Amino acid sequence: METNDLKNFIDVNRESFEIYDYPQEDWPSISDKLDQSEKRAKSVVIPLKYVWRSAAVFLLLTGAAFYMSWVNWNNQAQEVMMSSELQEAEYYYGELIATKVAHISQLDHNAEQVVFRNMETMDQAFNELKSDLKDNADNEEVIHAMIDNYKIKLEILEQIIEQLEDRKEL
Structure with missing residues (x-):
């Protein structure tokens, strides 16, 4: 469906969409609630599998760095x-x-x-x-x-x- 078709469909069927009637006095309270929810800090949820993958990569890189420094130290000790x-x-x-x-x-x-x-x-x-x-x-x-x-x-x-x-x- 194109946008024009969608718009035409909504215009034609507007009455069937508006089956619930909200009193006009409720809109300010709804607006306040929306403002408050926007002001709250949004927490980011990171899936656990990404945390484990990050930890594994960190351990792998740390282990590789430790191994390389140990090999370098061992070679220097042999040279001494x-x-x-x-x-x-x-x-x-x-x-x-x-x-x-x-x-x-x-x-x-x-x-x-x-x-x-x-x-x-x-x-x-x-x-x-x-x-x-x-x-x-x-x-x-x-x-x-x-x-x-x-x-x-x-x-x-x-x-x-x-x-x-x-x-x-x-």
């Missing part, structure tokens, strides 16, 4: 442990290498310069390992490779000391 392990190894092996180089210097001053030139190659490899460590590429493997580098340096220095001592005995 790795870095402290590496610092201990650097100090320990650095002291041993320094004493071996000092011993070589006492045995033969010329050999010290040759040893330093040959150790530069190992130092370059060590610096590459340090840059890999900064890139965070498999920290544990890089740290073990760095420690192995120190051990190899010590073995080479010990062999040089043995050869210099054998040469002195001859």
Whole structure:
């Protein structure tokens, strides 16, 4: 039905719609009641399923944030442990290498310069390992490779000391 048809229908059948007669004195009281109901605070009713869904989403997001912060904290703790392990190894092996180089210097001053030139190659490899460590590429493997580098340096220095001592005995 179009609006014009509806309007025509109502105009034609108006008398059948107006079967109840309200006295004119009642309209002000009805109007007052309407005004009072509009002034009252309207409460919004939210269906319970939306409350549960919102709570579930909140818990899910909170859990995900907690998990991400825990993983980040755990990784940082591992990095601190790795870095402290590496610092201990650097100090320990650095002291041993320094004493071996000092011993070589006492045995033969010329050999010290040759040893330093040959150790530069190992130092370059060590610096590459340090840059890999900064890139965070498999920290544990890089740290073990760095420690192995120190051990190899010590073995080479010990062999040089043995050869210099054998040469002195001859």
